[in-house]
Amino acid sequence: MSAGTPRSLPSSGQKPIQDICHPLSAEECALSRSPDVLNPCSAGERDLILPNGTPVDTSSPASSSSLLNRLQLDDDLDGETRDLFVTVDDPKKHVSTMETYITYRVCTKTTRTEFDLPEYSVRRRYQDFDWLRNKLEESQPTHLIPPLPEKFVMKGVVDRFSEEFVETRRKALDKFLKRVADHPVLSFNEHFNAFLSAKDLNKRQGLALLTKMGESVKYVTGGYKLRARPVEFAAMGDYLDVFTQKLGTIDRIAQRIIKEQSEFLMELREYGPVYSSWSSFEEDLHDPLEGVSGCVSNCSSALEELTEDMSEDFLPVLREYVLYIESMKNVLKKRDQVQAEYETKLEAVVFREDKKTPVPSDVEKCQDRVECFNADLKADWDRWQNNKRQDFRQLLTGMADKNIQYYEKCLAAWESLIPLLQDKQDAKGETN
């Protein structure tokens, strides 16, 4: 969808296999001179980094306002002080005789006692993130697990190793880890800990066992029929259905806009040069016509940037949420299953003649499960609603910002042209 040509990542080069250091081995990053909470992996980087580890884009004039946005957004609502910061950055291409793939650096800074060290820096590839997500779904089935960016690239046209694609993916992976790190339960998960800290991920379960939807094998309780979903969970389901629909519509609209803009851009690229060729056989009008040509060219570049930004930043976030919602609906279904099992078993017990014997322990266990599930889900739902609100506020504000920047660039170009166009006027004043 991007209107520009993808740029390739620099490669680590073709090396004999013995010389390639294992990408999954942890590299201790050089500790910064001042153990600065704001800079978990500084290594001399001058980029601004926010409290939770998000780097800030300082290249645009609107960045100060978006910086403010992000600070507000990441304010912890219950006032807890953060003690775990995670970032994903520094993508690198690895070329071996067997395969080519990208690894990302995952940096952690923490004061939690569950971790042996206060800082970690490891390299992970997409497979490892996938593994983590599956483990989380398995081990925390009552919770909403944030989504990963799509595993397989759908259109064969997109270059898996282009700078744009890798950057988009990196941002999504970063978001994924941050969401997990912010979760009061998930962040304490042992697999998460291992992911962040281990030199070698001991992925005994195998790499590609489970599908990306992570249908958990353990928790399928075997076809119990639920009579009715409780009102509050039904409301959640309904909301998710409508919301998914709206997101789909917004996705289509955004794609359509990108397409129309790309076609407009094509025309502009032909339009500007005509003024140039005109100027070549004019005398007095030569400079004004060249000026207009240059202006149109500047506007074209600005438009190209806008279109690329929307492709790379806007659309992926929408799609991410659609995936998120899919996995949430599955969790709702699981909850239904657990409740169904409980209700069925309870019914069976109620109809037993012997009312003296206490409720069998397995029915009690079921009841516990239901109650835990419901509680976890409710808490996660509220948390999800909040995050969703922040995420979309940020996303849409960002979209507005990009459009504002586009118009500002064009405005500057045309305004600077006016004095050039008026230049000869004064000299010719007397002929009027």
Place this chain on the structure above:
Amino acid sequence: QFLGGLGFVMVEKGTSLLKMMEISVAEAEKRTGKNAVNMQETYTVYLIETRPVDAASEGTNPVPDSLWRRYSEFELLRNYLLVTYPFSVVPPLPEKRAEFVWHKLSADNMDPDFVERRRVGLENFLLRVASHPDLSSDKIFYSFLTEENGWKETVFETGFQAKADSRLKALNATFRVKNPDKRFAEMKHYGDELQSVISQLLRVRARAADRLYGVYKVHGNYGRVFSEWSAIEKEMGDGLQSAGHHMDAYAASVDDILEEEEHYADQLKEYLFYADALRAVCRKHELTQYELEMAAQDLTSKKQQREELATGTIRTFSLKGMTSKLFGQETPEQREAKVKMLETQIEEGEELVKERNTECEEFVKSAWVDIERFKEQKDHDLREALISYAIMQISMCKKGIQVWNNAKECFSKM
């Protein structure tokens, strides 16, 4: 001092007609009537209003004189001017049929927007003629503005049609000028290039306008989906809903933007047609040059014939000469008669050459004056057009910034 139209007509202070009267094409109306083949037709007429220049300053503000004219009468006027002032770059009329349209723009001559733009173009035409040093004092032009009835007959009485026909024939014939005037050849070439580049510009601009329309209008869909989405949200609802309204406003704003841009296209079109008028002058110059060369060639040949008759050598081929060779020499009396005839022809020929030479010189002088005037006018007008185009773009950008800032505010309140 600028008058009427879109304010870009450069008026020279020394103009006679515009010093005396204000001219405008105030209205357009539909009429129906029977045409030449007795069929019902619908056509548009335009109201030409004229008023003495000092009327307003006296404070009385009298009702202007007015009459109705249709497009074909404007065409007749222009054709008359073309023939009568061949050395002038005659201002062009607005286009007969809508061209370079993009999808939203109607190609229908009856479309009110087209009629309105034509009204402006016709007014512009009259102002340009009225401010032209040579054309403005023409009587036929004056009566076009003031005499409703019988004007057509008056024009035909000038007999310009006959001149037009013969000139037209000559223009269409391919002829070669032996010593082309370099300046005119260059001007003709310039006219060709100008026409070509403006055509291209108008074509691409129309396509770009189409695309821009699409971009803006699709944003309107955001308005609807935000509204639907806001229905299922609690705290986010208000922000989304109001942002949606701004998206609707954004989508709607493109109509005005593109309507303004049509004015720019019209300004370019005028010079597209002006290029043609310029080329016409150059071709007419070629014609006068050619006619001079023909006359000179004829004279030279006649002189040679006389020389041959005198010396007895035959260098030039003549049928009479050949037949006398074949059938015997002519008598001295015959020869003397021939010589006398040739002498007369040579005398006439020399007169003709003188005439044509003067004609050519005068044409070159007058034409070059008007071409220089035209060049200055063109540079001025096109520069103004580019400035107003840049201003349009600036306005569009500012509107865009405002709308998106409004939307951003709504989003930030989500």
